[in-house]
Amino acid sequence: MRKIVIGWIFIGSLGVFILPWYMINDGFFSFSWLFEYELENYGPSIFFALSEKKWLLPLVGPLIFPIILLFFKSSRRTYSNIFLISGILGFVYFFLQGYAIGIRGWNYQIFETLFGEVDRQFGIGIGAVLTISTFIFYLTHGLASRGWLNGDNFIVGSIWVVIILVSIFVFIPILNMFVRAFIGSEGIHTLASFSDRFINKGLWGLDCVFSNVNCGVVWNTLTMGILTAFSSTFLGLGFALLIARTNFKFKKLFKVLSVLPIITPPFVIGLAIIILFGRSGAVSTFLEWGFEVERSRWIYGLSGIWFAQTLAFTPITFLVLIGVIESISPSMEEASQTLRASKWQVFKTVTFPLIRPGLANAFLLGFIESLADFGNPLVLGGDYNVLSTEIFFAVVGAQYDESKAAVLAIILLSMVLIAFYVQNQWLGKKSYVSITGKGDSGFYAELPKSVKNFIYFVVVPWGLLTLIIYLMIMFGGFVEMWGVDHNFTLKHYINAFSVTFDEKIGLHWTGTAWNSFSNTFWVAVLAAPPTAAFGILTAYLLTRHNFMGKRAFEFGTMLSFAIPGTIIGISYIFTFNTPPIEITGTGIILIIAFVFRNMPVGVRAGIASMNQLDPHLDEASATLNASSYQTFKNIILPLLKPAIIASLVFSFVRAMTAISAVIFLVSARYDLATSYILGRLENNDYGLAIVYSSALIVVMLITIVVIQLIVGRRKLGRRDQYVDLMQGNSG
């Protein structure tokens, strides 16, 4: 037998015979359990199996069964069968016992009548994780020795690991949420309780059409999504044309603006809008003083959310559209010009139709983002309720109604998935953009006057507004209290980030923000490597290997990106609050939530760069005696360095700024920056909130700049063509 097999049998045995089987409250790596070791708390599986938890005993069989192969010679077929059978038995039994026995003994009445009462179960710990990993290895090793995927252990194993992890941390929580939707008030599953909650005036009411009363939440959400998608696509197109097709002098500045939303916590725009346009906001005060415009609460409600979301998501649609516009080959516009088309005709008949699929794409993206947004509706919503906030209020606070939250989440999920599906399936085939790899040396046609005017009169002011909003965020923290007292002060900074030096304790982090800040930082740092690794590995499997169900595999890994964070959050607390995986309230659940939410970006980045790698490189490596693991390690990883770094950065930044998923998952001990800021906002402590937000932005900006400097920037072609054009014209 090969070394790797013996290694895994050893790992599995560690899990069963030595290491603590159940979860340790202080965390395994605190190692405090070693000093206060008690078998009852920290014992291995075998200890429990021989005392009151007899159901753990059958796990030992399949674990050590393959050892017989050490003593008997066997054919390839028996060899693979032994691993396959051990793997499947162990795997299935592990999950059976895990889900059948819960915190109060049997989870299902039928087992109790069959087998009698049993002891309670706890959340699984390090021992259980190692054991199940070994069973997964048995299973995949068995399949590989049967000749699956050229008998490649590494590939078969990786595919199964990705599928199992995505199932546990994406599909099962979502399915679990569906189940919750059918639980009535007495805890009984009924269709009636689902339909009661589903067919509900609060959701579907159309009162706003006839009277002043608000419409149902679903209509509210839809209206918000469509308005935001429309405005942000419109403005995004304007910005993209401004950057790609004009000589506008401050292009660089505007490009920088497009990066900002990525590093801005989503509700910060809402916050800035409040301090500018709120009842005591700077602009409102000025308008009242100068023009006697009455102060109003217009920003609370649909108009405010729309305003904030358009500011927040325009840069995202811009990034989509500039990609599309820059990849249009100029020769098509040149061809159109040589066929006697005027500037306007070129734009109308060639440029615009080529951008159109991109526009639809940007629209859907804006729509999905808007629906998933939690921060802005929470801060600016007022009486205007949308699904993402309603889900939150259904489980936090007085009404605590899990089933209602689940029903709302299902509706939101359906809306987003439809948009996601349309974006993937329908638009995927309609793109005209193709990168041929042939150098295109033409020039883009000049934009028609009317389009240029639109850009200068609408887009540029909007860009300035965005700029002002960010300046507000960066410097708003130096003022006593907006709208009331505009004296310079450092008190908010001191309040949040003060550090005192005490002779006894040394450095003392007295600021109120430090706890959540360090949590956020470490969670983000710890989540980044697994996110990138998982994403790149998945990208490699998807681009370089063919296996059954690949399309479904791809769709599944991408799905978790489309699922709004609110839904991830709520389904996680439904699922991971009870054994076998009991991790709510820990830091681990935050890390896991980030990994599976952000992994699809790693996959996308990985796929994009893998497609630029000549597949002959892998093949050359394979013909030169390298196994697929060696190829992955020696050839793929070094060449994917830019993509790896991009997904590390993205993962880090997203983890620092996310709010929608984690607001459900934070605990007193593991509070995060964004949820802390939101808490301050609810207490009208705007000063601290803005100080903290700006600090977050600065930290991330520094991180990105440092990484950019280390890695270096990739040169993009065609970027400077306008300079050439101008020099050509002036000659």
Place this chain on the structure above:
Amino acid sequence: MKKAKVEFKNITKKFNNTVAVNNVSCTFEPGTLTTLLGPSGCGKTTSLRIIAGLERATSGQILIDGEDVTILPATERDVSMVFQSYALFPHMSVMENVSYGLRMINKNKEEYTEKTFNTLELVGLKGYQDRMPSELSGGQQQRVAVARAIVLEPKVLLFDEPLSNLDSKLRRQVREDIRFLQQSLSVTTIYVTHDQEEALAISDNIIVMKNAVIAQQGAPRDLYNYPNNKFVANFIGDSNIIKVSIVSHQEDNYEIKIDKKVFKIKSSIQANKDEPHVSIRPDKINILKTSKDNDLEGQIDSNSFVGGSIQYKVKTSIGEFYVIIYDTSNVFKKNEKIFLNFDSENIKIISD
């Protein structure tokens, strides 16, 4: 180096519903260089990749040195390949590229360094070991790719259109280098190309493929002189394919009639009974001003001077002829009435 025989037994490869290789059987003799020749999409590269282990045959068997390797992955086959794009690892130096295969099987540093240096010297890249691939010319990159493949002393060496990324002057030089190297190592080599001149120049044996099957195989000279079908006659060199009528036929002896003239020819290739055709090479035809001997009447349709020869298109009652005349002192003018004359030994019967 080890000499190994490679055998294809009823190999079929399907991609979804398209058949890339259709029930092909053939043998690649030990120590020889065999070319797989054919137009794009004929299945030659797929066949090569099946030998390398980069594709798995849908059905059939492949033997290397008598051992059935049909289901072995590339890593476990003693086969090296030179890729069309060279596939040099861009993040590794020449030294690291060439020694890669040796390092993967955990050879110690001394051993792989020595072998790498020897191989680099063999391909004429002594002193280049620390360069990166991007710092080499196309021809040098190609030699690194060859060195990387032969350093492992494989049983079989594969080339996938190795010259297609080089300019035409360099191509001739490199192909001679490859042939020289192959003969001095006497390693079984399989070479894929779509360029018939390259194939003729370099091969011991040529396998011409068309639409996923073998059209004809044989030594270069035999293929050129005795093409047994229209496709090969046209693909290897140029040919005039002429429909004829058979006057009499006894075993290998044929009497055929072209226009008004009867030729006696000997052919081991059986003529097609319904539509007998022959092939005549364009440089085996003479153009005469006058004829005493029932030669084929024609009219010059075009003439082009291409340096060493003049190429004519000639219209006749039985179709258009393509003729190459090496005597450039005398040019026949457009629309001039002439006669086409050819010897019976240059008329080759083709089967279909």
